[in-house]
Amino acid sequence: MGFEYSIFILLLPLLSFIVLGLAGMKMSHKAAGLIGTCSLGLVTILSYMTAFQYFGADRVNDVYQTIVPYNFTWLPLGNLHFDMGILLDPISVMMLIVISTVSFMVHIYSFGYMHGEKGFQRYYAFLSLFTMSMLGLVLATNIFQMYMFWELVGVSSYLLIGFYYPLKPAIAASKKAFIVTRFADMFFLVGILTFGYFTDSFSFSFAGDIVMGQGTTPFIEGNMTKAVAAGAFIIPTALTLMFIGGAGKSAMFPLHIWLPDAMEGPTPVSALIHAATMVVAGVFQIARMFPLWIQYAPEAMSIVVWVGVFTAFYAAAVACAQSDIKRVLAFSTISQIAFMMVALGVSLPGHEAILDNHAQLGYMAGMFHLFTHAMFKACLFLGAGCIIHAVHSNEMAKMGQLRNRLPITHWTFLISCLAIAGIPFFSGFSSKDEIITACMEYSPVVGWIMTGIAAMTAFYMFRLYYGIFWGTPCKENEHHEMHEPVVMWLPLVILSVITVGVGVYTTLAGFLGWGGSFGSFVSAAGTDYTIHFDTQVAATSTIIAILSICLATYIYKGESQPIADCLYKTFPKLHRAAYKRFYQDEIWQYVTHRIIFRCISTPIAWFDRHVVDGTFNFMAWGANEGGESLRAWQSGDVRQYAVWFITGSVALTLILLCI
């Protein structure tokens, strides 16, 4: 059996988008939700089928084959051609699982969360559109197709952030998200065109080949020698430009500013788009272009590393001071994505083959963290949704002592917090540990910084946890009825079961050296890679994580929090700066409004209004004046015309005679 059915993975959500978008308003809420959820259920089943079949197939030369069930030329352009198709390789199949699982959970969850909202059908239509675009992005056979779906993903993100469009902050946030990511995508496009121009190809066909590890024929299609001959800087430049696009989508500093604001959208949307799937598009992009990075631009990888390290630190620092629970999660998302970026960046060319497994630990670790993070972060966001649904506020001040009132949310939230903190037997431990090991191999400095950030992660996540479920209770909500509908707790339970299941297995596998862990499916060289934990790193990071959790417990668990207040009084400026996200938005505001708008846009606008418009207005004025002065000739008196006519012909005759 082939993989022909994989086309339905894209067609079903598209169909459901069209049906819900066109006819949704005539349906009941329940029907619309069921259509969306059922089509997504089918997509999930198909994705799992694809995964089972793909990973169940035999390896050829120790690697999984890259399979292209569909590919057709959509737009030929001389040497270049834009193709559309489906590409199955380990990372795209892994992404299929992530996207369809999280999306399906979110579809189910939204039944409860969005219950009775105006525009419920529209919401499901947009969710379908998003799922279709994201799946298209990961299944793309070439950079250009990826770029198209990349933009579609941006549009659906914009539509969903602005879902509550009567509210001003939602509109502002959606515009901000769209403009910032679009600005970054401009660099992506320039990178793609540069790459395409010099290599004569947009195809990913190199990916399969180099990943397959032997490195003899890096390109089926495309002309890498031409690009190299044109200048050694060209491919690194193109890749760095593409990375800027990826950094915009994945909210890397300083393009992260849209993500915290994007939390204005409905919470399930934040879980799906702004935590689990869309924001990792940048990571996926680097992973997709990884063979090129490693072969032609290993030096440029250090940009990725340092951008990632800085973002991870910055976002973790900000997350420690936020009071809005969704903002804390947003910054933690930024920080975790930065972990994945760093992991990809620290992969160095191996010694024998270009891609030998051990040097490429970072690649596997980054993908692994992407997978585990998607699951536990979606769970955290959906849990936050349950809490917001119950207390009708995002502020931590309105929460406290909720552990008995929202028991299921409490337990799943705790599991996800333990996972993100990196406690053994929870999924985050295995992936984060691999990342830190890879960083240590790259450079001990990066390794220790990342360990420190991991400690901060544990600290702020448990600050959040204690702030919600322990700490000071809020007087207003004491007699408030709170309940958790089954459609809302079921996805939480499923996601935490995945978190624990993956965690337990991979932890045991890592310590005991079992196969069948994540590395067996996705690894840089494509070969079966058995994860072995570095005991020293594992022990250090576990101890540090536990210490941070203890610290957070000590500070935030009690009903009154003397230490937190004391710290707050000692460093009011630091707290304020962190709360204000170190004034990044203000800096951007200043740069755009005061510098770019005033010094560049205003003169351009003046030029447009006065010179460009002036030229055309002058021409129009000339035509108008000419017409006015000629209009007296059109007297409407036929005899007068006749006189002119005769005079003219006589004059012409005379002239001709004289000549």
Next chain:
Amino acid sequence: MVPVECYFVLSTLLFFIGVYGFVTRRNLLAMLISVELVLNAVDVNFAAINRLLYPNDMEGMFMTLFVIGVAAAESAVAIAIIINVYRNFKSDTADSITNMKG
């Protein structure tokens, strides 16, 4: 035999009388008649020059007949237009139709 110059004088007279009438007359019918005079001047010229230059050929004569036919059709159309103008403007003078003024 009448000398050929006489024909030319006649046609010139007819032509300029026609032009003069077309320019000076206000009545549409009078203007139409003036146009017919101009056409007749052309007919006379065709016939005379045909006889003067190519006595054995008949093209000029046929052209004359052709112009007469066309003139008949033209005056029929013109009169139809004049009748409609009269119905719409309650006037048969060219001065009253100045709707086309710019």
